[in-house]
Amino acid sequence: MQTATDIIFDNWHPVCAPPSPGAGILRTRLLDVPIEVAAGPRVRRADNGEDPPVLERFGLVWTTLGRPRQDLFDVPEYREPDRRNLSAGPIGVAASAPRAIENFLDLAHFPFVHTDILGAEPHTEVKDYEVRTSDDGSEIIATGCEFFQPLAALTAAGGQKVDYIYRVPHPFCAVLYKSCFVDPSRMDVIAIFIQSMRQERIRAHLVMSMIDEVHSDTEMRRFQQMIFGQDKPILENQRPRRLPLDPRAETPIRADLSGIAYRRWLSANRVTYGVIPAQH
Amino acid sequence: MNHMSPPPPLSPVWHPIAASTDLAVRHVFHGKLLGRELAVWRADDGHVNVWDNRCLHRGVRLSIGMNDGAELKCQYHGWRYASRSAGCTYIPAHPANSPSRQVTNRVFPTIERCGLIWAALEPDQPFIGLPQADWFAAREAIVHAPAALVLNTLAAEAVPRSLAWLSPYAMRLARRAAPDETLIILAQPADGATTIIRALRAGAPADANAWLRRINRVFVTLRDQIEAASPAGEAAAEPDFTPVAAELAEPAPAATAGLTVTVARKWQVAADVFALKLKPLAGTLPAFQPGAHIDVTLPSGQVRQYSLTGGPGENEFWTIGVRRMPQSRGGSRQIAEQVREGDLLSVSAPRHNFPLRRDALRSVLIAGGIGLTPLLAMAKALRHGGHPFELHVFSRDAAHLPFADTLRGFGDNVRLHLGSDPVQTRETVAHLLGPHGFAQHVYVCGAPGLIDAVTRTADHLGWPDEAVHYEHFSNDREINASSSFTVALARSALDVEIPAGCSMLAAIRAAGVSLPSSCERGACGTCVVKVLEGVPDHQDVYLNAREKAAGRSVVTCVSRATSQRLVLDL
Numbered sequence: 001m002q003t004a005t006d007i008i009f010d011n012w013h014p015v016c017a018p019p020s021p022g023a024g025i026l027r028t029r030l031l032d033v034p035i036e037v038a039a040g041p042r043v044r045r046a047d048n049g050e051d052p053p054v055l056e057r058f059g060l061v062w063t064t065l066g067r068p069r070q071d072l073f074d075v076p077e078y079r080e081p082d083r084r085n086l087s088a089g090p091i092g093v094a095a096s097a098p099r100a101i102e103n104f105l106d107l108a109h110f111p112f113v114h115t116d117i118l119g120a121e122p123h124t125e126v127k128d129y130e131v132r133t134s135d136d137g138s139e140i141i142a143t144g145c146e147f148f149q150p151l152a153a154l155t156a157a158g159g160q161k162v163d164y165i166y167r168v169p170h171p172f173c174a175v176l177y178k179s180c181f182v183d184p185s186r187m188d189v190i191a192i193f194i195q196s197m198r199q200e201r202i203r204a205h206l207v208m209s210m211i212d213e214v215h216s217d218t219e220m221r222r223f224q225q226m227i228f229g230q231d232k233p234i235l236e237n238q239r240p241r242r243l244p245l246d247p248r249a250e251t252p253i254r255a256d257l258s259g260i261a262y263r264r265w266l267s268a269n270r271v272t273y274g275v276i277p278a279q280h
Numbered sequence: 281m282n283h284m285s286p287p288p289p290l291s292p293v294w295h296p297i298a299a300s301t302d303l304a305v306r307h308v309f310h311g312k313l314l315g316r317e318l319a320v321w322r323a324d325d326g327h328v329n330v331w332d333n334r335c336l337h338r339g340v341r342l343s344i345g346m347n348d349g350a351e352l353k354c355q356y357h358g359w360r361y362a363s364r365s366a367g368c369t370y371i372p373a374h375p376a377n378s379p380s381r382q383v384t385n386r387v388f389p390t391i392e393r394c395g396l397i398w399a400a401l402e403p404d405q406p407f408i409g410l411p412q413a414d415w416f417a418a419r420e421a422i423v424h425a426p427a428a429l430v431l432n433t434l435a436a437e438a439v440p441r442s443l444a445w446l447s448p449y450a451m452r453l454a455r456r457a458a459p460d461e462t463l464i465i466l467a468q469p470a471d472g473a474t475t476i477i478r479a480l481r482a483g484a485p486a487d488a489n490a491w492l493r494r495i496n497r498v499f500v501t502l503r504d505q506i507e508a509a510s511p512a513g514e515a516a517a518e519p520d521f522t523p524v525a526a527e528l529a530e531p532a533p534a535a536t537a538g539l540t541v542t543v544a545r546k547w548q549v550a551a552d553v554f555a556l557k558l559k560p561l562a563g564t565l566p567a568f569q570p571g572a573h574i575d576v577t578l579p580s581g582q583v584r585q586y587s588l589t590g591g592p593g594e595n596e597f598w599t600i601g602v603r604r605m606p607q608s609r610g611g612s613r614q615i616a617e618q619v620r621e622g623d624l625l626s627v628s629a630p631r632h633n634f635p636l637r638r639d640a641l642r643s644v645l646i647a648g649g650i651g652l653t654p655l656l657a658m659a660k661a662l663r664h665g666g667h668p669f670e671l672h673v674f675s676r677d678a679a680h681l682p683f684a685d686t687l688r689g690f691g692d693n694v695r696l697h698l699g700s701d702p703v704q705t706r707e708t709v710a711h712l713l714g715p716h717g718f719a720q721h722v723y724v725c726g727a728p729g730l731i732d733a734v735t736r737t738a739d740h741l742g743w744p745d746e747a748v749h750y751e752h753f754s755n756d757r758e759i760n761a762s763s764s765f766t767v768a769l770a771r772s773a774l775d776v777e778i779p780a781g782c783s784m785l786a787a788i789r790a791a792g793v794s795l796p797s798s799c800e801r802g803a804c805g806t807c808v809v810k811v812l813e814g815v816p817d818h819q820d821v822y823l824n825a826r827e828k829a830a831g832r833s834v835v836t837c838v839s840r841a842t843s844q845r846l847v848l849d850l
Binding site: 034107108109111113114121122123124125128149234237238239240244250251252253254255 | 317333334336337338339340341344354355356357358370372373375376383416638639640641667719
């Protein structure tokens with residue numbers, strides 16, 4: 001089980017979109033604790049009646065069960081006036097948060113899980129890329145990732161090589177930047193913010209910040225939901241459901257460099273929620 | 281069966297885990313035994329595989345994977361595992377590399393009897409089955425209760441004298457409601473709280489459907505009675521997990537040299553070529569990938585390399601082709617003249633220094649004579665995967681064309697080039713290669729002249745080095761071993777002096793550092809080591825010109841150093 005010292009309890013976590021006045025009370029769960037969210041937004045713990053701190057960012061309500069040591073990370077692109085900021089979640093998954101984050105960082109599954117959209121056989125090769133931890137150790141950054149994609153986004157015309165950058169600024173949140181087909185000098189941003197309801201039960205909040213003047217909100221949401229809907233059965237069929245941090249528990253390859261760094265980073269930060277810690 | 285006869289005991293370690301009919305064509309069945317999930321599947325050759333139900337890479341259940349008849353392909357990243365050995369044969373994210381032999385899934389012993397698939401979680405436990413009879417099986421039922429409770433509840437309904445326990449998980453009985461009918465009851469402990477119960481009777485009943493319905497009613501009544509007595513909340517307790525033997529908790533050991541095989545068949549496949557079918561003396565042959573070769577130790581003690589010609593699913597036997605060369609060092613001649621069917625040979629595990637990419641839009645395979653053998657395995661893998669390919673075979677004449685029968689099976693994918701002289705060969709190669717296009721690869725194996733013609737022509741036509749793959753049988757270059765220098769082994773923190781006349785490989789081994797090798801003539805690439813510092817003096821035919829110029833790796837059996845010191849990643 002989790003320990004009280006787990007940094008996860010001091011992190012901010014997404015719980016839902018801000019409820020509109022008169023929308024009633026949303027009952028959900030965060031890190032095993034039942035919570036209620038009302039307009040305001042206001043969050044109340046149903047177990048002890050306390051009102052934990054709240055903030056609103058990226059079109060979501062965030063709260064914490066502990067004492068946040070720092071502000072929630074930033075995604076500066078989200079504030080650029082010409083971007084379309086949209087949420088395409090939440091989607092419930094019977095999996096742990098770290099399994100979902102690792103899947104979000106993974107390129108090699110594109111041809112097999114997102115067939116003919118984000119990848120297609122036989123173009124399966126993952127070229128070497130760079131992974132580093134930011135100077136203050138607060139996030140993991142993967143750069144120089146590229147992959148051949150038949151239909152990278154709604155704005156993409158046909159198959160092409162697509163460049164990716166990944167950020168993991170929070171144990172249960174990741175942000176990706178990928179080639180933008182409307183403006184080659186900029187990148188589209190897609191983020192996954194995981195609400196861990198229980199260790200093996202999550203809601204994935206998907207947020208996009210795109211440069212696209214053509215497609216409707218519904219079309220853009222459907223595209224993201226289709227992609228995540230293809231990941232969901234994979235995530236629900238991973239065993240163990242919690243991410244094993246022992247390096248010998250599974251078989252990493254060069255293509256998993258970002259996943260390897262993520263597992264090490266979770267170990268180094270002593271995260272215990274949603275993982276199987278390595279035995280020392 | 282007579283109620284009074286002593287009951288035949290059943291092994292308590294072996295359990296039924298599926299009905300034969302659960303293994304539909306190209307299906308993967310999700311089984312469970314003693315808390316352990318199993319992926320159960322039948323290959324097209326009939327072999328039943330019972331494996332741990334998880335891909336070694338990221339833990340995705342293999343029961344949601346694809347059974348292509350010869351290999352199981354994981355849904356997540358397309359990793360492929362061979363039938364029988366469960367060795368990983370391909371990792372699509374790195375198409376130019378061969379998976380390590382360590383990537384082998386856990387295989388459980390299995391046997392198909394009485395219309396059921398049986399498995400044991402422990403190795404080397406003899407299977408003791410039911411006596412031979414025309415067993416007829418009822419449909420299984422799942423009961424959310426421990427096996428002992430299920431069996432005891434059923435035993436309470438038995439005609440007293442009819443009841444006989446065959447194992448803690450099996451009994452023979454006649455029910456009071458049908459005293460004339462003897463049943464075998466088998467309880468599969470899926471986990472500590474779930475039992476899968478099966479009934480067998482000797483011989484088909486007169487009205488099979490009526491009997492199946494009746495047994496089904498018996499099981500449904502039993503289940504309702506048991507589950508009503510123990511609420512679901514309690515039954516869903518943590519599984520009573522029986523730990524597996526300690527040796528199984530470790531990854532499967534890497535196959536090492538010293539595999540003994542029997543020559544199951546030897547036959548002539550061309551005027552000067554024999555094929556040998558090699559069968560393991562015990563157990564299963566390790567998985568191999570197209571382009572692999574093995575070392576064969578000959579009766580004289582000499583070691584020679586031969587490519588495996590089998591395709592996906594051909595893993596019960598290995599087939600090699602051996603050409604009897606008049607100028608041979610005696611190795612191939614010994615096989616041709618001395619080795620007979622039934623003889624034992626010592627062989628190595630497969631070595632993978634000529635890997636096949638499966639991400640090409642066009643694969644051109646060019647074979648000269650006996651050089652066909654690795655390309656035959658590649659052609660079979662490409663055909664199995666539905667990848668486009670051309671196989672060009674150069675041969676003196678039709679009589680010297682090896683494996684002609686197999687080649688006919690490839691239809692239009694094969695082009696034969698008989699009796700062409702060196703000039704014609706170069707023209708033909710230039711014509712068939714054409715200019716290089718996106719995701720095109722060429723593979724060549726044969727005499728040095730053919731390899732030279734293909735690599736030079738490809739270079740002229742603008743094919744990049746990484747698209748040109750070749751394998752030499754041998755290194756015909758004269759080795760100059762006159763230099764002397766020092767090798768520093770970075771990881772072992774060891775300096776080794778290499779005197780004139782002694783190879784790096786031999787000196788490194790003499791210093792106590794192990795290093796795999798195979799041909800020891802600079803042809804196969806098994807003993808390649810990374811160079812961290814210094815300038816190698818390349819004398820092999822394995823590395824290509826670009827790799828030699830880069831100087832970042834060295835073939836330790838023949839190459840040397842032009843610098844006084846060579847630092848190796850060993």
